[in-house]
Amino acid sequence: MTTKRRSVTPDPRPAAAGRQPRDPADDVRQRLLSAAVAVLREDGFHALTQTRVAERSRLRQSHLTYYFPRRADLLMAVAETVASQMQARVSVQSNGRPLDIDGLRAVLHAQLADRELPRLMLALVAAADEDARLGAWLVRFHAGIAAMLAAALARAGVEAPADALAVFQATLVGLRVGGLMTGARPAELSSRLDRALDHLLADSSRDPGKVA
Amino acid sequence: MTTKRRSVTPDPRPAAAGRQPRDPADDVRQRLLSAAVAVLREDGFHALTQTRVAERSRLRQSHLTYYFPRRADLLMAVAETVASQMQARVSVQSNGRPLDIDGLRAVLHAQLADRELPRLMLALVAAADEDARLGAWLVRFHAGIAAMLAAALARAGVEAPADALAVFQATLVGLRVGGLMTGARPAELSSRLDRALDHLLADSSRDPGKVA
Numbered sequence: 001m002t003t004k005r006r007s008v009t010p011d012p013r014p015a016a017a018g019r020q021p022r023d024p025a026d027d028v029r030q031r032l033l034s035a036a037v038a039v040l041r042e043d044g045f046h047a048l049t050q051t052r053v054a055e056r057s058r059l060r061q062s063h064l065t066y067y068f069p070r071r072a073d074l075l076m077a078v079a080e081t082v083a084s085q086m087q088a089r090v091s092v093q094s095n096g097r098p099l100d101i102d103g104l105r106a107v108l109h110a111q112l113a114d115r116e117l118p119r120l121m122l123a124l125v126a127a128a129d130e131d132a133r134l135g136a137w138l139v140r141f142h143a144g145i146a147a148m149l150a151a152a153l154a155r156a157g158v159e160a161p162a163d164a165l166a167v168f169q170a171t172l173v174g175l176r177v178g179g180l181m182t183g184a185r186p187a188e189l190s191s192r193l194d195r196a197l198d199h200l201l202a203d204s205s206r207d208p209g210k211v212a
Numbered sequence: 213m214t215t216k217r218r219s220v221t222p223d224p225r226p227a228a229a230g231r232q233p234r235d236p237a238d239d240v241r242q243r244l245l246s247a248a249v250a251v252l253r254e255d256g257f258h259a260l261t262q263t264r265v266a267e268r269s270r271l272r273q274s275h276l277t278y279y280f281p282r283r284a285d286l287l288m289a290v291a292e293t294v295a296s297q298m299q300a301r302v303s304v305q306s307n308g309r310p311l312d313i314d315g316l317r318a319v320l321h322a323q324l325a326d327r328e329l330p331r332l333m334l335a336l337v338a339a340a341d342e343d344a345r346l347g348a349w350l351v352r353f354h355a356g357i358a359a360m361l362a363a364a365l366a367r368a369g370v371e372a373p374a375d376a377l378a379v380f381q382a383t384l385v386g387l388r389v390g391g392l393m394t395g396a397r398p399a400e401l402s403s404r405l406d407r408a409l410d411h412l413l414a415d416s417s418r419d420p421g422k423v424a
Binding site: 045046119121122123125126128129130135138139141142143163164166167169170171172173174175177178180181182183188191192195196199203 | 257258331333334335337338340341342347350351353354355375376378379381382383384385386387389390392393394395400403404407408411415
């Protein structure tokens with residue numbers, strides 16, 4: 001992906017210019033997080049260990065355990081980063097204009113080929129049984145994805161009822177988990193996603209000023 | 213659940229009568245499995261340990277480790293048992309006639325309240341990363357659920373295209389995983405399931421001889 005990392009970090013402060021970050025602590029955390037995302041993307045979920053991420057970041061492991069005391073802390077931060085990157089791709093097209101429905105469809109298709117975010121999420125759901133903080137985080141994360149989808153649809157001129165959107169989100173989750181379970185080809189998953197999106201559009205009103 | 217265990221076990225041999233099972237080995241395995249399902253239902257997924265199941269079955273733990281050498285073996289067998297129980301409920305109504313669509317809908321609604329099968333499946337999906345046998349089992353399990361749904365729909369006079377059925381199955385999976393993630397109330401999940409089932413019916417042809 002060549003998308004620039006504009007508005008990707010959850011940190012509301014403007015990105016530091018050049019080699020002089022405003023806050024060294026944020027810089028260390030960000031280096032660790034970038035290393036973790038790179039490990040996840042290149043080597044997969046099982047490589048996402050504290051040792052491996054520390055090595056990749058070229059920082060001492062003590063830094064990692066300071067910012068992410070438990071593996072779950074690292075997984076949550078990585079999931080947020082991946083979701084923010086997805087949000088950035090959904091929010092703007094390369095030409096800077098909002099995505100239309102076909103653009104959104106293409107972004108969602110691309111997502112289906114990725115097996116690492118679903119693996120990450122499953123690990124977090126499993127860990128939530130033993131960690132109450134994680135339960136609350138998962139509720140917020142799930143709601144954040146729903147809000148992102150609703151906003152992307154609204155920008156494309158589609159007003160989706162909450163229940164129809166919830167069904168669509170469930171289908172996305174199920175396609176990704178099912179893809180993990182069965183190793184279904186991305187093309188199969190894409191054709192199912194298209195059908196689910198058609199259902200969503202049929203259940204939604206469209207803004208006649210925006211959609212031909 | 214008061215459903216009798218007819219045709220529930222994957223074993224094709226007829227059930228042994230009374231206290232004299234035909235094959236003592238099958239009886240031991242069945243006792244262990246019944247104990248495991250009871251532990252799962254009553255105490256939840258995290259109680260499903262080899263020690264706990266052995267205690268509950270009143271058999272020595274060596275029996276358990278003989279039949280289910282690894283926890284994954286126990287989880288697979290329990291998932292198959294739970295799925296067979298579901299299949300038994302989908303196949304016949306209490307009066308012995310096939311379910312119509314509303315009957316199938318009611319069975320699926322009841323499923324949504326259960327959080328233990330999704331937990332079990334997530335654990336198996338996570339473990340599949342490290343156990344190739346499990347990957348093949350998950351593919352078969354997923355296909356088995358699809359076949360069960362297709363058969364139930366056909367008995368209710370609905371011919372669902374494979375792709376529409378796959379979308380519906382993905383939505384079911386996503387609703388159950390999402391329910392686990394967010395603690396959504398069963399009523400919310402049911403209303404989403406109804407919408408997904410409406411989509412499936414709209415995408416299917418109905419047998420005019422069977423459906424009014």
